[in-house]
Amino acid sequence: MAHAPWNAKFEDVLRQGLPGLGKDKEPAADIPMEAYGLDSMALIGIVSALESAFRVSLAGQIVVPVHALTAGHLWGILSAALAPAWDESRPAAAARRTRDLGPWAVA
Structure with missing residues (x-):
């Protein structure tokens, strides 16, 4: 099995928010997290925990x-939010960093 593309902090948040993902299972990058117990309420908790852990906004x-x-x-969306803006010298560009979503993160 290939190594997951994300870091340990991300996986810890997933483990805390997904009841069906025990300590013995690794989350697969391409299996819907619904298989691990994800529902809309669990997603809210996971997103909130990710925002706190990584100090980003994933709103919208x-x-x-x-x-x-x-x-x-979810890792792609978080990675896009963590990526530096192309032009940090422009205040508007820096403010958009957590709002804009690159096309690579949309499925």
């Missing part, structure tokens, strides 16, 4: 339906 960035959302999708 998760556009994948809950039943189809994978850990890979």
Whole structure:
């Protein structure tokens, strides 16, 4: 099995928010997290925990339906929010960093 593309902090948040993902299972990047118990309430908790842990805003960035959302999708969305803006010298560009979603994170 290939190593997950995300870091340990991300996986810890997933483990805390997904009841069906025990300590013995690794979340697969391409399996809908619904298989691990994800529902809309669990997603709210996971997003809130990710925002706190990584100090970003993911508001309005998760556009994948809950039943189809994978850990890979969520990691891509988080990675896009963490990526520095192309032009940090422009205040508007820095403010958009957590609002804009690159096309690579939309499924």
